[in-house]
Amino acid sequence: MTALGFYQPGNTEQPPDFEAVEVDKPAPTGHDLLVEVKAVSVNPTDYKTRDAKKMDDDSLTIVGRDVAGVVTAAGGECSLFKEGDEVFYAGTNVRAGGHSEFHLVDERIVGRKPKKLDFAHAAALPLTGVTAMEALFVRLGISKNSQDNEGKNILIVGAAGGVGSIATQIANLVGLTVIGTASRQETMEWTEKHGAHYIINHHEELLPQLEKVGIASVDYIFCLTNTDDHMAGMAEAIKPQGKICSILPAFEPLAPALFGKSVTFVYELMYTRSKYQTEDMIDQHHLLNDLSNWADTGKIRSTLNDTMTPINAANLKEAYGKLMSGKTIGKIVLTGSVEK
Numbered sequence: 001m002t003a004l005g006f007y008q009p010g011n012t013e014q015p016p017d018f019e020a021v022e023v024d025k026p027a028p029t030g031h032d033l034l035v036e037v038k039a040v041s042v043n044p045t046d047y048k049t050r051d052a053k054k055m056d057d058d059s060l061t062i063v064g065r066d067v068a069g070v071v072t073a074a075g076g077e078c079s080l081f082k083e084g085d086e087v088f089y090a091g092t093n094v095r096a097g098g099h100s101e102f103h104l105v106d107e108r109i110v111g112r113k114p115k116k117l118d119f120a121h122a123a124a125l126p127l128t129g130v131t132a133m134e135a136l137f138v139r140l141g142i143s144k145n146s147q148d149n150e151g152k153n154i155l156i157v158g159a160a161g162g163v164g165s166i167a168t169q170i171a172n173l174v175g176l177t178v179i180g181t182a183s184r185q186e187t188m189e190w191t192e193k194h195g196a197h198y199i200i201n202h203h204e205e206l207l208p209q210l211e212k213v214g215i216a217s218v219d220y221i222f223c224l225t226n227t228d229d230h231m232a233g234m235a236e237a238i239k240p241q242g243k244i245c246s247i248l249p250a251f252e253p254l255a256p257a258l259f260g261k262s263v264t265f266v267y268e269l270m271y272t273r274s275k276y277q278t279e280d281m282i283d284q285h286h287l288l289n290d291l292s293n294w295a296d297t298g299k300i301r302s303t304l305n306d307t308m309t310p311i312n313a314a315n316l317k318e319a320y321g322k323l324m325s326g327k328t329i330g331k332i333v334l335t336g337s338v339e340k
Helices: 044-051 119-123 126-139 162-173 185-193 206-212 227-237 283-296 313-324
Strands: 002-005 019-022 032-041 066-074 086-089 102-106 110-112 153-157 177-181 198-200 218-223 238-246 264-267 304-308 331-335
Touching: 032 119, 044 313, 066 102, 066 119, 066 126, 086 119, 086 283, 110 283, 119 304, 119 331, 126 162, 126 218, 126 238, 126 283, 153 162, 153 227, 162 177, 162 185, 185 198, 198 206, 206 227, 218 227, 227 238, 304 313, 313 331
Parallel strands: 153 177, 153 218, 177 198, 218 238, 238 264, 304 331
Antiparallel strands: 002 019, 032 066, 032 102, 032 331, 066 086, 086 110
């Protein structure tokens, strides 16, 4: 089969130097599914995998977490899916990614593709959707029952990106008042389109902007950009006994004010369950099926904003170049056949 990967890390200021390589088509065993890839979306985690690669490592690296496709074979221990099923998933960071004609993935982190979405729109959802749902419902402990969230709010720092776009919709869906941050006219419009009740600028002090729209403090904060850049502002804005979740590590000490307010500070990394084979790994299967149901009933929409065809090395380079610019809105998806 054809896989699109790279051998050397190269210049980390540029997109990975993808090339088409012929490799053996894998065979599924155990809980693995073999999926024919129909669409993939690109994520920062993929080029960060390249950035972490050592200069003397000349092995073929295949990235690509988000996949939508069709099951062509299943391992002997599989019970959730069968040949012919249409699926979507975000994969794991400890196995080869999905930038290839066929891909092996553990069925316990796979969901049913939304029936009302094509492969491209479905491929935009898994990584960001699982990240948002784990952050909101597991790490921050937010109820899925909108009645429980009456009068509560959440500040989403970086609301126009892939995770922010879906987190805004889900937070809105479960009854939270959503304050999203964005800094450009087009990102503000995108954030409003996805359900933010208020929009403020993350390049300015957070609390004065919140107070300007009548919000004295927030119950929850979901930080999707550099944690250290916003630590002081988040400490000011969070309510006593509030909760903050970040998807990026803090390299500087946490703000002392968090201690005085008894604030819960947690991290979210959707790869934790699959990397460590946790007992609750199958929960990602359930989260993806919930996401699929919401998409099919029109409760959430795909955050696809840029489509490229086909899936080949040149288009991957271009897509990652756009992603590395830091100015993308929503998700970039490649669809069609995987070409040499």
